[in-house]
Amino acid sequence: MPETAHIGRGPRMKSTATIDEDNKTAAILKCLDVAAILIDIDAVVTNLNEQAALILGIDRKEILGRSFFGLEEDNSHYVNVRAALRRALGYPSGEQQAELILHVRGRDHTYLLKPAPLRLEDGTPFGTMITLHDMTYLRDKERARTNLIATLSNELKTPLTSLSLAIELLQRKTPDPKQHEIIDTVVEDLARIRDLSDSLLNVTRDETTSIAVRNVSFFLPGS
Known part of the structure; x- marks a missing residue:
């Protein structure tokens, strides 16, 4: 044109x-x-x-x-x-x-x-x-959704950490093998919830790949 x-x-x-x-x-x-x-x-x-x-x-x-x-x-x-x-x-x-x-x-x-x-x-x-x-309305909705997901993901971190510490304490002080099986199941479920929380948080992040450039001096043979 x-x-x-x-x-x-x-x-x-x-x-x-x-x-x-x-x-x-x-x-x-x-x-x-x-x-x-x-x-x-x-x-x-x-x-x-x-x-x-x-x-x-x-x-x-x-x-x-x-x-x-x-x-x-x-x-x-x-x-x-x-x-x-x-x-x-x-x-x-x-x-x-x-x-x-x-x-x-x-x-x-x-x-x-x-x-x-x-x-x-x-x-x-x-x-x-x-x-x-x-596109303002759509972008506002996207930002609101992203903020909600990030907030939920962050809010899950505190109770998950507390539960993990409590379960770890129970594992140490529970001698009953059957109770250990139940505790192990809870540990696996907590791990899945933590992975889900991390995945949600990653969705809201703008992950960009950065390339680090640095100068390196070297000598060629015979030079």
Whole structure:
């Protein structure tokens, strides 16, 4: 997608038919539940709905007819959306999407940005529709679930430790072989519960693999 700037150009003259089509497109975008921005083959913004204007923090009239890649750099929302679009476009076709977090209406929102190429019936491209799906509710639920699992796992550690110490004490002071069999069964059950607790805790962790790099001096034979 060429990043051709059209800032400074005068307004394009539109026929009545074109204006009618723009009005129809605007009406369709208004009915969408997601923020949507339409740009043509030259990356010029041809339409967008109010949700998109709100997220970008730009009035619709100020962005229409201008290059999406040539707007003011002092708007942090626009800069973040533009960066997310570039990230998404860098992925293979079918995987083009990117998440970003923006502070909108008093709180942080998580959006999933997706660019969708627009083509005519003969396959000729004529633009791109950029959508921003609000994923905040889903991400909030994921965080709540993760926090709950981590809390339950940590809360299990104290009683499990106490039970383990009590069972160990019983093992030492119980001479009856039959009672030892019962105690051994309890020990196995406690071990399974502890493994389950550890597994739950590991699910909530972002386990990343780190590679340590260090310089080592060595001499080759004959050097």
